[in-house]
Amino acid sequence: MRRIISATVLNESGVLNRLTGLLTKRQFNIENITVGHTEDPAVSKVTLTVWVEDDRKAEQLVKQLHKQINILKVRDLTNMALVSRELALIKVLTTPDTRSEIKMLIEPFRATVLDVSLENVTLEVTGDSEKVDALIELLRPYGIKEISRTGITAIPRGTQKKVLELHPYSIM
Amino acid sequence: MKASWVAEQKTVESSLVSGAELFIQGLQNENVDVVFGYPGGAVLPIYDALYKAEMKHVLTRHEQGAIHAAQGYARVTGNPGVVLATSGPGATNLVTGIADAMIDSIPLVIFTGQVATKVIGTDAFQEADIVGITMPITKHNYQVQKAEDLPRIMKEAFHIANTGRKGPVLIDIPKDIAVNNAPLKEVSDIHLPGYQPTLKPNILQVKRLNEALQMAKKPVLLTGAGVLAAKAEEELLAFAEYYQIPVAQTLLGLGGFPADHPLCYGMAGMHGTYAANMALYDCDLLIGVGARFDDRLTGNLEHFAKKAVVAHIDIDPAEIGKNVPTEIPIVGCAKETLKALNQTCGEKGNSSEWVIQLSKYRSELPLTYKSNDKELKPQKLMEILHEVTKGAAIVSTDVGQHQMWAAQYYTFSTSNRWITSGGLGTMGFGFPAAIGAKVGRPDLPVVAVVGDGGFQMTLQELGVLQDWELPVIVVIVNNKSLGMVRQWQEIFYEKRYSHSLLDIQPDFVKLAAAYGIEGKRAENEDEVREALEAALSSKKPFVLDCAVSADENVYPMIAPGKGLHEMIGVRG
Ligand SMILES: Cc1ncc(C[n+]2csc(CCOP(=O)(O)OP(=O)(O)O)c2C)c(N)n1
Numbered sequence: 138m139r140r141i142i143s144a145t146v147l148n149e150s151g152v153l154n155r156l157t158g159l160l161t162k163r164q165f166n167i168e169n170i171t172v173g174h175t176e177d178p179a180v181s182k183v184t185l186t187v188w189v190e191d192d193r194k195a196e197q198l199v200k201q202l203h204k205q206i207n208i209l210k211v212r213d214l215t216n217m218a219l220v221s222r223e224l225a226l227i228k229v230l231t232t233p234d235t236r237s238e239i240k241m242l243i244e245p246f247r248a249t250v251l252d253v254s255l256e257n258v259t260l261e262v263t264g265d266s267e268k269v270d271a272l273i274e275l276l277r278p279y280g281i282k283e284i285s286r287t288g289i290t291a292i293p294r295g296t297q298k299k300v301l302e303l304h305p306y307s308i309m
Numbered sequence: 310m311k312a313s314w315v316a317e318q319k320t321v322e323s324s325l326v327s328g329a330e331l332f333i334q335g336l337q338n339e340n341v342d343v344v345f346g347y348p349g350g351a352v353l354p355i356y357d358a359l360y361k362a363e364m365k366h367v368l369t370r371h372e373q374g375a376i377h378a379a380q381g382y383a384r385v386t387g388n389p390g391v392v393l394a395t396s397g398p399g400a401t402n403l404v405t406g407i408a409d410a411m412i413d414s415i416p417l418v419i420f421t422g423q424v425a426t427k428v429i430g431t432d433a434f435q436e437a438d439i440v441g442i443t444m445p446i447t448k449h450n451y452q453v454q455k456a457e458d459l460p461r462i463m464k465e466a467f468h469i470a471n472t473g474r475k476g477p478v479l480i481d482i483p484k485d486i487a488v489n490n491a492p493l494k495e496v497s498d499i500h501l502p503g504y505q506p507t508l509k510p511n512i513l514q515v516k517r518l519n520e521a522l523q524m525a526k527k528p529v530l531l532t533g534a535g536v537l538a539a540k541a542e543e544e545l546l547a548f549a550e551y552y553q554i555p556v557a558q559t560l561l562g563l564g565g566f567p568a569d570h571p572l573c574y575g576m577a578g579m580h581g582t583y584a585a586n587m588a589l590y591d592c593d594l595l596i597g598v599g600a601r602f603d604d605r606l607t608g609n610l611e612h613f614a615k616k617a618v619v620a621h622i623d624i625d626p627a628e629i630g631k632n633v634p635t636e637i638p639i640v641g642c643a644k645e646t647l648k649a650l651n652q653t654c655g656e657k658g659n660s661s662e663w664v665i666q667l668s669k670y671r672s673e674l675p676l677t678y679k680s681n682d683k684e685l686k687p688q689k690l691m692e693i694l695h696e697v698t699k700g701a702a703i704v705s706t707d708v709g710q711h712q713m714w715a716a717q718y719y720t721f722s723t724s725n726r727w728i729t730s731g732g733l734g735t736m737g738f739g740f741p742a743a744i745g746a747k748v749g750r751p752d753l754p755v756v757a758v759v760g761d762g763g764f765q766m767t768l769q770e771l772g773v774l775q776d777w778e779l780p781v782i783v784v785i786v787n788n789k790s791l792g793m794v795r796q797w798q799e800i801f802y803e804k805r806y807s808h809s810l811l812d813i814q815p816d817f818v819k820l821a822a823a824y825g826i827e828g829k830r831a832e833n834e835d836e837v838r839e840a841l842e843a844a845l846s847s848k849k850p851f852v853l854d855c856a857v858s859a860d861e862n863v864y865p866m867i868a869p870g871k872g873l874h875e876m877i878g879v880r881g
Pocket residue numbers: 707708709710711712734735736737759760761762763764786788790791792793794
């Protein structure tokens with residue numbers, strides 16, 4: 138299953154190395170990873186999307202990450218109400234005929250045109266991964282030249298549903 | 310306001326000293342009494358400071374020897390072992406020992422030299438990215454960027470190494486950092502927001518274990534090295550006795566519970582006793598204490614403690630539920646947790662029938678081997694060693710068959726006498742670890758039990774015995790083979806002994822003599838006994854090359870993929 142995990146880390150050299158090295162060592166497959174500063178300049182936030190087999194593996198991952206000295210906090214956001222966003226830059230081939238068609242097509246996605254040349258346009262779209270995927274699929278017939286995606290970053294919503302979570306192995 | 314002003318004053322007034330001197334100061338602050346190391350270009354400034362400070366330093370003959378010695382020292386003293394090596398090859402020679410200490414949770418603080426900061430990343434002479442290399446095999450590691458950071462980093466490193474789940478911490482010191490000046494100031498408290506090990510157990514979980522104990526008819530304790538690390542031997546004894554819980558031990562946990570106690574059923578796992586393995590197989594309540602359910606212990610997990618409610622006490626939350634689904638997870642230090650459990654004096658279950666059954670296994674199916682009068686049996690060798698040393702020696706082993714025989718037949722009634730490489734199974738570990746143990750506990754007899762194969766991996770450390778006149782007794786269990794490999798080839802590869810027979814060997818007695826060390830070859834029980842007695846009373850280093858039967862196998866044995874109840878060779 139797909140897991141979204143967020144880790145708050147000390148902004149020191151080597152932290153990212155330790156984090157990704159640990160995932161490799163324990164055979165977790167990173168689908169994407171984003172890193173950036175937080176409100177505190179000494180602290181960075183890493184958001185990871187990983188595939189794990191089951192809950193037990195997911196719990197192992199959280200615990201192993203938590204063990205690292207320069208990782209401050211780890212949260213498995215998967216089952217939380219959250220807002221998650223990803224940004225994608227998409228370069229699509231265009232002809233004079235298709236240019237306006239593409240413009241119409243991207244409108245409901247609130248994508249914007251960043252750059253236009255004779256043969257192609259570069260678009261920016263932000264949203265959850267499904268939305269980004271959907272737009273890419275729509276554009277594919279026109280010919281996609283290049284895609285650059287940031288990967289997901291996420292934050293739990295201010296209000297969470299109260300759920301009585303009884304985790305068999307959980308102790309954190 | 311005032312406090313910070315005072316603190317500032319202190320720095321301003323203090324004099325500037327070099328990074329190397331800060332290093333010495335840092336060691337002194339941590340009451341380090343010995344460093345195991347090997348010099349080289351990048352650590353010349355540090356070695357100069359060591360010289361001036363007259364710090365005790367054991368020069369091994371290989372960096373691997375230094376780190377294993379530090380491990381042996383840490384095992385018997387409970388203090389972190391300190392290692393110092395130069396950059397590049399000096400640092401990479403430590404890697405095996407670091408990995409070994411990581412997997413067996415041995416506290417070490419390792420210092421490596423590094424090329425100067427301005428050439429890091431240029432493939433300078435003897436540059437190796439040791440921080441990168443050791444990231445997955447250290448609890449934490451650092452590269453010092455400014456001399457003034459060194460005191461703080463050292464304080465953190467010693468704290469991290471020897472608290473929580475212990476382990477190795479590496480500090481990489483670029484050469485210019487050791488030379489640069491910085492103020493000699495006191496380090497205020499440690500601030501590690503990402504590191505707060507849980508020591509006290511959750512009372513709710515303790516209560517759940519109490520309840521489980523009332524219900525249990527077949528409880529068993531599986532105790533590991535966590536008991537020793539937490540110095541929880543007394544609490545464990547009280548707990549087991551109060552509830553009458555049989556005890557099985559892991560390889561690394563030996564000594565944590567007295568082997569001669571009626572509730573002790575010996576070592577469990579691949580070469581464990583019938584009683585200990587059946588206890589784990591058949592129990593209805595399994596309480597793991599400071600043990601990590603390693604695969605050599607559990608055998609096939611499909612059959613492991615399948616009828617049991619599993620409770621797991623461990624200081625490392627990541628160990629709980631990692632291999633074995635756990636109903637009662639208790640994160641905490643073994644000492645604190647057992648104390649809390651003892652304080653509740655809960656209602657006892659009735660384990661008497663279970664205890665009788667296991668005791669029957671123990672007396673009817675004990676560890677056994679077939680002796681004859683022609684050969685010296687390695688198991689007998691261990692029994693003689695136990696007898697001559699009155700079971701009170703520190704025993705450090707290498708890896709292989711002899712290690713298992715030592716674990717089986719040299720039984721311990723006291724803790725911190727047993728040193729062995731468990732998780733990594735590092736050949737070459739035993740002899741240098743014995744050296745470190747002797748340095749740490751000069752008051753106790755120290756015996757290195759090594760194989761003829763493994764001894765040849767680090768025997769250059771005979772130079773240290775000669776140098777320091779350290780009365781370590783080296784017992785070579787000489788079966789003229791890489792015995793454990795040979796055993797597996799015999800059983801699983803139809804006796805195709807591919808590269809496991811060591812017919813060509815050095816004359817170990819002459820080799821010892823070359824180092825000015827007395828040695829002897831023993832071919833039978835009497836010669837062993839005589840030589841050991843002489844060695845013990847001589848208080849000098851000694852090498853005893855024991856010709857044991859070459860085709861002996863370690864039994865009982867659980868083949869890979871089999872469950873704990875599927876032991877073979879239970880009757881020898
Ligand atoms: C560094 C290292 N290399 C290889 C092995 C694999 N190995 C495990 S036991 C063993 C044989 C050890 O032979 P010896 O030291 O003579 O001990 P014995 O088993 O004969 O008692 C080997 C090669 C190992 N554990 N460590």
